[in-house]
Amino acid sequence: MADAELTVHTEAVIGHVDPAVHGHFSEHLGRCIYDGIWRRDGDEEVGYREDVFQLLNDIELPVLRWPGGCFADDYHWEDGIGPREDRPRRRNLFWAQGPEELPEESNAFGTDEFLEFCEEIDTEPYLATNVGSGDPQEAADWVEYCNYDGDTELANRRRKNGREEPYDVKYWGIGNENWGCGGQMTPEQYADEYRRFATYVGTTDNLMLDHDLELIACGFEQHEWNRRFLEKVNDSPWGVEFPLDHLTFHHYYGRTMSVSEADEDDYDTFLADALEMSDHIETIAGAIDAVATTRDIGVIVDEWGAWHVEATADNGLEQPGTVLDALSAAAALDIFNHHSDVVTMTNIAQTVNVLQCLVETDDDEAWARPTYHVFDAYAPHQDNDAVQTTVTTPSRDLEDDRDLPLVQGSASTDGDETFISLTNLDCREAQTVDVRVEGATPDSVEATLLFADNDPKTEVGPDNADEFEPEPTDVDVDGNTISVDLPPATVATLEMT
Ligand code: AHR
Numbered sequence: 001m002a003d004a005e006l007t008v009h010t011e012a013v014i015g016h017v018d019p020a021v022h023g024h025f026s027e028h029l030g031r032c033i034y035d036g037i038w039r040r041d042g043d044e045e046v047g048y049r050e051d052v053f054q055l056l057n058d059i060e061l062p063v064l065r066w067p068g069g070c071f072a073d074d075y076h077w078e079d080g081i082g083p084r085e086d087r088p089r090r091r092n093l094f095w096a097q098g099p100e101e102l103p104e105e106s107n108a109f110g111t112d113e114f115l116e117f118c119e120e121i122d123t124e125p126y127l128a129t130n131v132g133s134g135d136p137q138e139a140a141d142w143v144e145y146c147n148y149d150g151d152t153e154l155a156n157r158r159r160k161n162g163r164e165e166p167y168d169v170k171y172w173g174i175g176n177e178n179w180g181c182g183g184q185m186t187p188e189q190y191a192d193e194y195r196r197f198a199t200y201v202g203t204t205d206n207l208m209l210d211h212d213l214e215l216i217a218c219g220f221e222q223h224e225w226n227r228r229f230l231e232k233v234n235d236s237p238w239g240v241e242f243p244l245d246h247l248t249f250h251h252y253y254g255r256t257m258s259v260s261e262a263d264e265d266d267y268d269t270f271l272a273d274a275l276e277m278s279d280h281i282e283t284i285a286g287a288i289d290a291v292a293t294t295r296d297i298g299v300i301v302d303e304w305g306a307w308h309v310e311a312t313a314d315n316g317l318e319q320p321g322t323v324l325d326a327l328s329a330a331a332a333l334d335i336f337n338h339h340s341d342v343v344t345m346t347n348i349a350q351t352v353n354v355l356q357c358l359v360e361t362d363d364d365e366a367w368a369r370p371t372y373h374v375f376d377a378y379a380p381h382q383d384n385d386a387v388q389t390t391v392t393t394p395s396r397d398l399e400d401d402r403d404l405p406l407v408q409g410s411a412s413t414d415g416d417e418t419f420i421s422l423t424n425l426d427c428r429e430a431q432t433v434d435v436r437v438e439g440a441t442p443d444s445v446e447a448t449l450l451f452a453d454n455d456p457k458t459e460v461g462p463d464n465a466d467e468f469e470p471e472p473t474d475v476d477v478d479g480n481t482i483s484v485d486l487p488p489a490t491v492a493t494l495e496m497t
Helices: 050-057 070-074 111-120 136-147 153-160 187-202 223-233 264-275 277-291 323-338 370-381
Strands: 004-016 023-025 038-041 044-048 063-066 124-129 171-174 214-218 246-253 298-306 343-349 359-361 366-368 385-392 395-397 403-405 407-413 418-424 431-438 445-450 471-473 476-478 481-486 490-496
Touching (some): 004 407, 004 418, 044 050, 050 359, 050 366, 063 171, 111 136, 136 153, 136 187, 171 187, 187 214, 187 223, 223 246, 246 264, 246 343, 264 277, 264 323, 264 403, 277 298, 277 323, 298 323, 323 343, 323 385, 370 407, 370 418, 370 490, 418 481, 445 481, 481 490
Parallel strands (some): 004 431, 023 063, 023 343, 124 171, 171 214, 214 246, 246 298, 298 343
Antiparallel strands (some): 038 044, 385 407, 395 403, 407 418, 418 490, 431 481, 445 471, 445 490, 476 481
16 A cells, blocks of 8 residues: 555646746846856856856746846846946845945846847746836836837837847736835835836836736735735726736745754755745735635746755855755645646746756856756646646644645646656655546556655755756556655656556
């Protein structure tokens, strides 16, 4: 008898898995942009890093959010366009205070560099506007610079800067953490600001814009904040429904854990923290349901991932890349599938070098972290329909009275193939899992296993990065049951026809 069972109800569709649910976030902080995506040699701005480009281009990276984070609400986009030698150096209140740990912003990487990078790696750009210290005119001008095809000064400035065709940027964020670094606003204040910005950035009958913009409002992990914001934003004497397509929250976890000092109990606590993602999604979706009953507003997890106390850089933004983090990513991607009826996008923080990055660099090379392999392995879920799964799993009692369910999983289908992902969050023991497929009988199953030979907290670096790559594995198939052995701290995927 297996330790755990996952039943896949192939005909019970939860929702479509928007590819954007596997999205990413890159901010101007630490070595994410400079020395990450963009190469710098001393004071010389060299250009895109070929090695990072290659790694990101090799996976399905559907959407990339930029330029922040807190950075966005003190960023003025016009500083970052035009001839590079003429761009002003600036401080940024949050992440470029200068001079050493948080170096001043050179603005060498700006709107055109970001949008061209997105085109090259075939990803949808998502721009976060400055609400905290900016104004609606600045935000509307940014939309015009990026998206307008007519004969205006801003559209012509884009052409002069080398880009003839509009970029057609679809996703526009109205601020970031406006309850905190984005202006310390109350929900009501932010609702007022949101309506001002939405009027100029994205009103759909604005004749200038025949683009299908999607506007993203900043929410919070707390029901009350979201409820008050949504009530106020809807409170228009004209009965106008302001464009509001998505509401966001951020979920960082592991903030009390030092990776090098952690023991197995700490792993459990960390993973239980990561699983709280599910409650947060339900909280924000609950507020949308309660208040915005006539509107179709998606949930975006705008920033998420592990943020440990241990820093490997003076700025506190770099941390070891481990299998433990990768397990949390796998569990989160499963949770997003379970909530595919409401979740429209998520962005793990942050793509290169910072926090739970996928790719890390030194001066000479770039390498993939275990989390990179999870995203790659889970990519077949993108654009599928997520279907219901029920899991029976052993769980561990934690000292803080929570339970850690040890086996997680999710499934999706494109109509022909069913794709199943499984994670053993138990860093001590192996788990055998029977996957029962209801409504279909497997013809063939291709399985891969990640991290079977790795200790959960071995740090990945340039010399051992290839030890974390997925391996094909054997599974037993008997009728509609697939039996999988999951060593401690591993992830498996099953592609079933
Ligand atoms: O990702 C780092 C920071 O975390 C972002 O700037 C901010 O939005 C969040 O608090």
